[in-house]
Amino acid sequence: MLKALRSPHAFVKAPLRSRTLTTSAPKFPVKNEGVLPTSQSPVVAKLQFFNSVTGESGQIPTYRVLDGVGIPIEGAEVPEISEEYARKLYENMQLLPTMDNILYNVQRQGKISFYMTAYGEEATIIGSAAALENDDEVLGQYREMGVLLWRGFGIDAAMAQCFGTQEDKGGKGRQMPMHFGSKEHHFHTISSPLATQIPQAAGVGFALKRDPARRDKNVACVFFGEGAASEGDFHAGMLLASTIPSPTIFLARNNGFAISTPAHEQYYGDGIAARGPGYGVDTVRVDGNDVLAVLNAVREARRRCLEGGRAVLVEAMTYRVGHHSTSDDSFAYRGRQEVENWKKIDNPITRFRLFMESKGWWNEKEEEELKAKLKNDVMTAFKRAETIKRSDLRDLFTDVYGGEEPWNLREQREELAGLLKKYGEVWEPWRNELKLFRDGGKKLVD
Numbered sequence: 001m002l003k004a005l006r007s008p009h010a011f012v013k014a015p016l017r018s019r020t021l022t023t024s025a026p027k028f029p030v031k032n033e034g035v036l037p038t039s040q041s042p043v044v045a046k047l048q049f050f051n052s053v054t055g056e057s058g059q060i061p062t063y064r065v066l067d068g069v070g071i072p073i074e075g076a077e078v079p080e081i082s083e084e085y086a087r088k089l090y091e092n093m094q095l096l097p098t099m100d101n102i103l104y105n106v107q108r109q110g111k112i113s114f115y116m117t118a119y120g121e122e123a124t125i126i127g128s129a130a131a132l133e134n135d136d137e138v139l140g141q142y143r144e145m146g147v148l149l150w151r152g153f154g155i156d157a158a159m160a161q162c163f164g165t166q167e168d169k170g171g172k173g174r175q176m177p178m179h180f181g182s183k184e185h186h187f188h189t190i191s192s193p194l195a196t197q198i199p200q201a202a203g204v205g206f207a208l209k210r211d212p213a214r215r216d217k218n219v220a221c222v223f224f225g226e227g228a229a230s231e232g233d234f235h236a237g238m239l240l241a242s243t244i245p246s247p248t249i250f251l252a253r254n255n256g257f258a259i260s261t262p263a264h265e266q267y268y269g270d271g272i273a274a275r276g277p278g279y280g281v282d283t284v285r286v287d288g289n290d291v292l293a294v295l296n297a298v299r300e301a302r303r304r305c306l307e308g309g310r311a312v313l314v315e316a317m318t319y320r321v322g323h324h325s326t327s328d329d330s331f332a333y334r335g336r337q338e339v340e341n342w343k344k345i346d347n348p349i350t351r352f353r354l355f356m357e358s359k360g361w362w363n364e365k366e367e368e369e370l371k372a373k374l375k376n377d378v379m380t381a382f383k384r385a386e387t388i389k390r391s392d393l394r395d396l397f398t399d400v401y402g403g404e405e406p407w408n409l410r411e412q413r414e415e416l417a418g419l420l421k422k423y424g425e426v427w428e429p430w431r432n433e434l435k436l437f438r439d440g441g442k443k444l445v446d
């Protein structure tokens with residue numbers, strides 16, 4: 001009985017005695033002039049409004065380790081990584097543009113319906129993936145395929161998802177390309193409506209805290225764009241994690257654009273990081289084009305989450321070099337030269353390569369060999385995926401929901417079966433399309 005009555009707060013650790021916020025509050029001249037009913041706020045006589053969270057009306061700083069040409073900046077702590085680990089980081093960063101180049105063209109040839117690149121965000125995505133443990137729960141937006149690849153999902157599985165083949169374990173080909181999900185890799189299925197993953201992540205973080213097997217071991221990490229952070233769900237998620245504490249990393253990829261809307265139209269304040277202190281959440285802004293800075297920042301965010309049992313907000317500053325998706329032509333709203341410049345300035349891959357070269361860990365020959373190998377791996381996987389059949393057409397309707405098939409799905413299934421009976425053989429486009437499914441659509445009609 002007592003157990004049943006115990007509030008969820010019983011699982012919550014006492015708050016950290018000294019909380020370190022990376023931003024400092026504005027300074028007010030304080031006099032002790034009484035007690036307030038609902039707050040411990042010091043009483044002041046001077047009427048003073050404030051805005052910036054930094055106190056000097058300055059901007060929240062950006063943490064970085066490497067300069068633009070891969071040299072550690074003065075005073076920066078370079079994470080202790082071995083040559084082998086650095087190579088793994090670099091290879092995974094390079095795998096992303098290799099996948100992007102090939103799959104972008106594959107979409108243009110009409111072989112897949114849609115694609116989204118991660119150009120420019122390789123350091124943010126791979127650096128974060130590396131800072132997490134592989135069994136931490138990840139909730140992504142759609143640009144985070146690199147997290148799965150880092151975790152060993154495999155190029156074939158990524159192709160299966162994009163091509164919607166029967167090897168697409170997570171979705172049986174029913175999701176749009178780039179909407180990955182893998183229970184095995186602790187990667188929650190992507191959903192298109194923006195920001196829905198953010199409050200879900202605070203719930204996942206809380207569930208981890210309630211699970212004796214995972215408490216103090218795992219965190220939830222949610223990725224979202226600065227555009228998604230304009231949704232109410234961002235605030236719902238932050239408030240939930242702030243009032244019902246949980247080990248949740250909120251990771252904002254601030255890449256400057258939400259499709260055609262530039263970031264400066266998404267907020268008047270100092271980016272996404274400025275919102276953390278309002279929720280009492282430890283916050284850091286990091287150079288998202290510096291893989292070592294991202295690695296350090298997310299590692300520390302994870303450590304704080306586990307130690308304090310509270311959420312942390314990380315804002316990674318980067319630039320979306322690619323178009324938003326294959327449905328977008330970004331030169332309609334930004335200059336070609338701007339994009340060309342950002343391909344070169346602080347390029348996350350070049351920067352890390354220069355760092356590796358300065359350590360004697362990388363050279364031109366290895367660069368060429370790696371690029372050729374990755375291209376070959378991706379092309380082989382693409383050619384293979386092209387030949388693999390889709391799941392049964394009937395699977396479109398199975399296990400969409402748990403339990404019995406709801407009436408609306410039954411109606412839709414029967415309608416499609418009727419249309420297939422009528423036109424499946426006689427109408428050539430459908431006759432050809434049906435051949436792509438494992439059952440040729442037969443199980444649906446039977």
Ligand SMILES: Cc1ncc(C[n+]2csc(CCOP(=O)(O)OP(=O)(O)O)c2C)c(N)n1
Binds near residue numbers: 228
């Ligand atoms: C609720 C909702 N509104 C609008 C969209 C259409 N949409 C898809 S992606 C996108 C831009 C998101 O930008 P951002 O969060 O910055 O992520 P980025 O694409 O830059 O990585 C929009 C508006 C959507 N999917 N869901």
Ligand SMILES: [Mg+2]
Binds near residue numbers: 225
């Ligand atoms: Mg964006």
